[in-house]
Amino acid sequence: MEIIISQTAEESSVLAARVIARQVREKPDSVLGLATGSTPIRMYQELIRMHQEEGLDFSRVTTFNLDEYVGLPRTHDQSYYYFMQEQLFKYLNIPAANIHLPDGMAADIPAHCAEYEAQIQAAGGIDIQVLGIGSDGHIAFNEPTSSLSSRTRIKTLTEQTIEDNSRFFDGDETQVPRHCITMGIGTIMEARMNLLLAFGEGKAEAVVQTVEGPISSMIPASILQHHQSAKVFIDESAATKLKLKEYYKWVYAGKPEWQKDQ
Numbered sequence: 001m002e003i004i005i006s007q008t009a010e011e012s013s014v015l016a017a018r019v020i021a022r023q024v025r026e027k028p029d030s031v032l033g034l035a036t037g038s039t040p041i042r043m044y045q046e047l048i049r050m051h052q053e054e055g056l057d058f059s060r061v062t063t064f065n066l067d068e069y070v071g072l073p074r075t076h077d078q079s080y081y082y083f084m085q086e087q088l089f090k091y092l093n094i095p096a097a098n099i100h101l102p103d104g105m106a107a108d109i110p111a112h113c114a115e116y117e118a119q120i121q122a123a124g125g126i127d128i129q130v131l132g133i134g135s136d137g138h139i140a141f142n143e144p145t146s147s148l149s150s151r152t153r154i155k156t157l158t159e160q161t162i163e164d165n166s167r168f169f170d171g172d173e174t175q176v177p178r179h180c181i182t183m184g185i186g187t188i189m190e191a192r193m194n195l196l197l198a199f200g201e202g203k204a205e206a207v208v209q210t211v212e213g214p215i216s217s218m219i220p221a222s223i224l225q226h227h228q229s230a231k232v233f234i235d236e237s238a239a240t241k242l243k244l245k246e247y248y249k250w251v252y253a254g255k256p257e258w259q260k261d262q
């Protein structure tokens, strides 16, 4: 794992966006795995800026999102489909046909999940997968004790996640769906690069367990220790519990510029 600590979430977001921009420039038909939640929003804004001001071209890019709530239509303002349109897609030039999210209204959920996996394969696999992390260590909606080799499937949200996400539903936990469709941990591990973002002290415990703890399904993100190319972008407050914090900073500071967005 490569741990990149910045003073602020703002700086982390810009650095992470540069990794994605380099990927898209080098391979214009890249396949990007995208995430929702509050964490990647600033990074998406930087990608939008690069598209608008620097001509970063997404016209051949394909995307697959990690997850979606079951039972929310795409028009619902808390559906992840809606979120992605509002936060990113409406500003970029990705063809609509290249954009994929699980369908929370699918009639046959197992068949839909299998089809989603097949679409990722048919696209050639994911080049860079963007990840947030839950305060309980989840990635996508793979909650603690999820199989570390799971595939796209329906999952039940934990009470903690429902509580965390209720802020998007006017603070009303009863409005948060109980189920979701999520890429599996096995699916995520097949991405050629994983790029995890975590900001704020509320993520510090999940971050230290992910980076320095034992690999365990109790902290699903810890499986990234097994990934050959996992970058973890965190701000100072998410880094407070890391034992080797100064070492990670020293390593990153010593990198040649060309290697920083590889």
Ligand code: PGA
Pocket (backbone or CB within 6 Å): 036, 037, 038, 039, 040, 132, 133, 134, 135, 138, 139, 140
């Ligand atoms: P957040 O969610 O970005 O809103 O903190 C991350 C997650 O639950 O995976």
